[in-house]
Amino acid sequence: MHTSVPHRLDRSAPAIAAATLCAFMQLAHGQAAAPAAAASAPASDSSESETVQKVIVTANKREQAALDVAASVSAIGAERLTLSGATRLEDFAAQIPGLSIIEVTRGQMAVVLRGISTGALQSTPTTAQYVDEAPVGSVNAYAEGAVITPDLDPSDLQRVEVLKGPQGTLYGAGAVGGLLRYVTAPADTERFFGVVTLGANKVSEGGVGSNERVALNVPLAKDVLGLRVSAFERTEAGYIDNPVDGRRNGNTARTRGGRVALDCKLDPDWAVRVWALTQKLKADGYGSEDVLAPSLAPLTGDLQRSTWTPEPQTMSLDLANASVKGRLGSFELVSSTTWQDTESRMATDTSRANTAILQFIFKVPGLGVQTDGLIKTRRISQELRARSSAFDDTLDFDLGVFGTKEDSSYLITAGSPFLMATGQVFPSPPLADLDIGSKYQEVSVFGNATWAVSPTFDLLGGLRLSSDKQRFDQDDVPTIAAPVAAMVTQDVAQKHTTWMLGARYKPTPDSAVYVRAASAYRPGGPSALPPGILPDGKASFTPDNLISYEAGYKSEFLSGKASIEAAVFATDWKNIQLRTSAQGPTIAYAYFINGGTAQSNGAEVTLVWVPASGLTLRANGAYTDAHLTSDAPAAGGVAGDAMPYTPKWSASTGGDYNFALGAHKAWVGATVNFIGSRRSDFSQHLPVNLPSYTTLNANAGMDIAQARVSLYVRNISDRRGINYAAPAGDQTTGLNPSGNPFSATVIQPRTFGVDLAYRF
Template identity: 35%
Template sequence: MWKTMFGCGAALAALAAGGAAWAQDRSAGSAASADDDSEIVVTAQKRSEKLSDVPVAVTAVSADQLQAAGAVTLRDLSASAPGLQIAGGIGSGSLTIRGITSGNDGNSTVGLQIDGAPVGPAAFGAAGGSYMPELDPSLLTQVEVLRGPQGTLYGSSTLGGIVNYVLKQPNLGETEGSFFAEGMTTRKGELGGTLRAMVNTPLATDRVALQIGGFGSALGGFVDNVAAGREDFNNRKSYGGRIALAAELTPDLRVTISDLYSRVESKQDLVVYNPATQRPAAGDLVNNDAVLPVYNSKLNMVALNVDADLHWATLSSITSYQNLDSRNLVDFTAARLGAIVVNFLPLYGGVTLPTPANPAVSVELGTDKITQELRLTSPDDGSFKWVVGLFYNHEKSQNAQVVSSYDENGRPRPGNLSPLVRYDLLTHYTEYAGFGNATWSPTPKLDITGGIRVQFIDQDYRQLYSGSDAAALNALFGDFGFSPTPADSGLAKDSDSVVTYLASVRYKFSPRSMVYARFATGFRPGGPNIIVPGLPTTFEPDTTYDYELGVKTSFWEGRGFFDLSLYNIDWKNIQILTIANGINGQTNGGSATSRGVEASLRLEPADGLTLSGSFAYSDAKLNETIPGGLGTKGDPMPMNPKWSGSLSADYEWPMGDAEGFVGASANFVGKRYSGFQSSLVYAQYVLPSYTLVNLRGGVRVDDWEFSLFVRNLGDERAQLGATTLASNLVAVQRPRTIGAAISKRF
């Protein structure tokens, strides 16, 4: 993996600002004032600013918080930010913010960034909505969640917001490192554990430093396949790391080059549920599908970051090369496509399948992506601040949907059983953009901000169609009056231009309190569909328009912080997943509106005691009926709870030369629909509300920390997401898990 590090040539990048949550950066008994440097710093507006000063709804979660919560996948982050949820039950699922989701989104509605570089495919041909990077907390400083459209500063696929991973940067001044080990046991499941390590060493003090970090995690399974005699089949392994070399070439010029690698190999946490009873169809934690659900993914990202202080401005360049691959396998025995392959295609000359037939669909995605951003940022002082930049993105992607006969372990059977039918959608996606953002402060208390981004998108694509049943499927289509699918569609092209806007007003009542009003837009690119009778050949971009009012205030001499946001998002020309003859595609529907309230509160009422809570109310509905029976006016948006919230309490106290700590957290998520409530295309499933409770406690001695934890204390069978493309597959929460951890910093 490291050999690709020096293959990325271009100049770039802004230093990613980091900051830990208040409780992690203070000794017990100290309270921060409103202008204390320990307050969280974020880069929401492409410059380093205190969280309490940013006129954007943003949550920052430190690496320490993620580690304490046992966060292993991005799914675990959903409890940390109001309005953030995980949609879908296949693969890792997909992120959604403020109800901006149609359920199983082909393209993501939430942008993903790593140190300012967009991650994951933007083209629908690469199914970016199913991709989420899984970065271990050992590699991170913090994760920033920006709620509401962010198209002006961050570009495409930011309809609902963005999630920005801020990585640890090499320390030029001193040698440091850390080690972490964790072991756990899951009720009705297997043992598991995690190892993490990081070392940072200056190669030339205050000039050059090297940082190397790595991790490995093995989570034991807890779902059985009784029919096949398989216990705890849904094991999950992940591993990876990062190497970064930073050099301060002059006092005004810093360069960082890095290579990040992450890999996941897993059977999915999916259980078949009965939609009428909302109970498991074959027993608690049982999935008797003939083919076990598989999800594997890989990310290799090489980045070159350059910051040059020009004194009148900072020139930043952020360059990245990414290689992403994933495979998602789901049994289709109970689906319409499975019945066609088994019962009908042999009548048209197709392959007669053995018993058991085990038809399944494997979605295999691959993307090579290059991004480049050049940005000039004015100094932070003065009454006029600005950011201007240019952006370039080029992707080469392949989306293969492969229908085959598989054994129970997900291996395709040889010969003419694999592939039975194969669709390959090959896409080239190129995006050019220019953007600017300016803030004028006519008085020390009043700020007015405006921004614009102009983007041009070019795509070319072609589809290949093959397989031992390809001719038989075309013959079947012919009997229903459909044109046959060509073996090669030939090259087609599509172009779009999109303009996004931003305007906000902020008024500071005092150095500790402010109110803001914000208008922002976001968009998601259109693109090509797989050529299947019943699907449109292309679909159009969709856009969101956000009207927001927010308040942030620090009080009680810095021991309290409160923020509140009210929003109304209009979503136009919605992109919606549809299905034709068992193959997934995209179409455009009508419009929807999401209205809601989000709030969070943090208190330090006594030395060492931190209390925090958040809640979100989101009312997201279709404004008009979607043609083709996909949804009806008034239907709630899928996978969006009206109510969600969290509570936590942490207490630290001195114990002689040591320090003790305990903590508890609870996360509530309300009822959700797996799809549009009145859909005639997809079967409906209602996911019930749930509450998860976690406990932890331990002791710190010098640079060592020892802790015990219980996750999912109530052994709740929380249903996190669902898909009804085949059987009713529900992603379930890991049962009660008890474990211990040890770590050291030096």
């Protein structure tokens, strides 16, 4: 059995190095460190809004007003998330138009933008993810990067940004659908303050959850050096029961983590920022219930999943980044270095899918088996970029170079079978033992430019040249499933070019119209298909590529009391990367291939209105028609099939009202979120229709001096929304399309919660 490596804040060494570097650079700049000084607690966010809040985003790798970004961008502030009790992406994904999620279970989730996805089993992510300047995840096809994604606690964030449409010139491989970026809270170099939060919640059909958070900011050298330290621990109540052994709330999950950030302002032109974070999730089981297709009616009962062996899952993320920003002459320079370690283990009871074949092999009925997957990825990335202007500031441009290296391992085991009735292990060798090692290296150079043709009209362009190398090693240890040892080794090197062209017109300072065309790609790689299995089998698959055309309009009106952002888009996706399988002499081999084309066309709109002081109303909607335009036989798809898990219609509306209650600030808020119907897979691969669902959430609270009380209710109507469905035992491999019963991942039932915070 493989055991998880203990995780800790072992990436804080860069923070110590940065402090030392900061001190030496201060001396080099002729500065003396200012003494640390205490400061009062931060001012309460108590001002009542009279106009729409100006949104500043960094999705284009520099601070810009959202109005000035020639692309569709959404942002949600961390304050709004914490007041509503949102702790995971599932809690607020519906508030971002064009974004959908495929959640296999807690800790395994794919993020989809504008329907660019082939489902949970796709090769690599189609949405790039960043934490500040740090790329997160994997673009290697053999590290399950499509579903192993960060889901950061909002307690130490400033906001979450989503940049839609292909972002290949800025973010390179994997940003074919767009970008999800977590912006963390920096250390403050001026004030000492902190906050302690305790919370509890109850799931109406499940257990009790809790959360504890603490954050402390210390100005080590006033106006020069600041330190921020935070930690949290969260228990997410389970709500799935096991009728086999009577166990209740079997999908309880515990997440704990922390972050250290050090910010150093050397002088007005130079700054160093270093941070390290760690986060680890432990879940007792899957958040799915057994259902019968096509009705998706519960097999044994509401919120029940039958298992004959434990299904623990763990996922850990250790991430650190060191960024230096400064100016040399007319150039603004940025250096960003990122270290990442991820580890994920998924144990799955695949008895239902395999009991028939086990009976055939061993001539014993009622045998079950557990499969275990352990994935580890270590990644280091470096980016250097420079930004400047020319021709009397009419031309802004940036140039950069990016490099990344990944080393991943994937161990897949299936132990000896056991008797489902008693749990007794049946005497036999292991059923399967597979060791996959993979390496990915990439170097890219890129440039982007904006030319101000006139004070109101800009032209934009960008280009990125990328080169990658990959190596794949698969070692099949002799087992019952594969009695003959096998080794597969494949090396692949590829190059790719992405581009962007656009124009922006601002008829008034508070409005903008833009058009944009851009491309993006996901890297190809080794196919993992051993030679000789198929007559026409290939040792590699090529990059897929995507081109999107977009037009949008942004405006603030009614004297700043309202805003609108609208976009229409048309996307062509070719050489789609697909996971399929082929039968070998003794076992089936999963491998990757290119096949099929697709289109995604649609529209999105977001409205914000402040009709009265303290009252903010929001509404957004999206229409996405994503479908295959040619057959994809490797994935069981035919032309016209909808892309998996993409709702044609989605919408969200809500509002917040801040008001005075005596001498105290109080607030109430609510959201209504609609997710349209979706198809779970392509038409030749046992698809089911996932019905639409609507959730209603509400929150209220009050500030009393330095204390804050927040109350919230999520999923008030207690809907059973489904975010993922597959044949039982099919959660991780996709190799057992055995039909009924299906496992359906269900959103968290009605949840009541309260948070108590004290700020100092």
